[in-house]
Amino acid sequence: MPLVRAVLTAASGFLSLALVVPASAGIVAQIDQSRQRMRVYVDGALSHDWPVSTARNGYVTPNGNFRVGLMAPMWRSHKYHGSPMPHAMFFRGGYAIHGTYAVGHLGRRASHGCIRLAPGHASRLFGLARSHGGASVIIRN
Secondary structure, eight states, rough: HHHHHHHHHHHHHHHHHHHHSTOOOEEEEEETTTTTTEEETTTTEEEEEEBBOOOOOTTTOOOEEEOOOOOEEEEEOOTTTTTEEEEEEEEEEEEEEESSSOOTTTTTTTTTEEEEEEEHHHHHHHHHHTTTOOOEEEEEE
16 A cells, blocks of 8 residues: 555656646747748747758748657758758658758758758757657748
């Protein structure tokens, strides 16, 4: 019986803690394509504001609300000649947020549809998403 009591006490404490955490808890990456910026929210509070590159003319970065699926510390593009995609976080099929070595293009449209970040920023976002069990992605024009 003491074991059952201990388990129930622990479960009760966990449930009361879970009720305190806001529904918006976690990592949210908001991408503003018109400004070519990403704002990262951690548990509802603005944590980072970084330049990005989204799709250039002739390509599309989809607008919408997405959940990150596959995450890979290093990915190579199957579509674009094995191009490196460090800290790739896929959110809609072949679309991903990932690091780029073309940092001189950040802040303006330059990609084939993915959202590019400076390597250090991509690493930071990847680590946050991993430690929080994933991330949401919100993309607007």
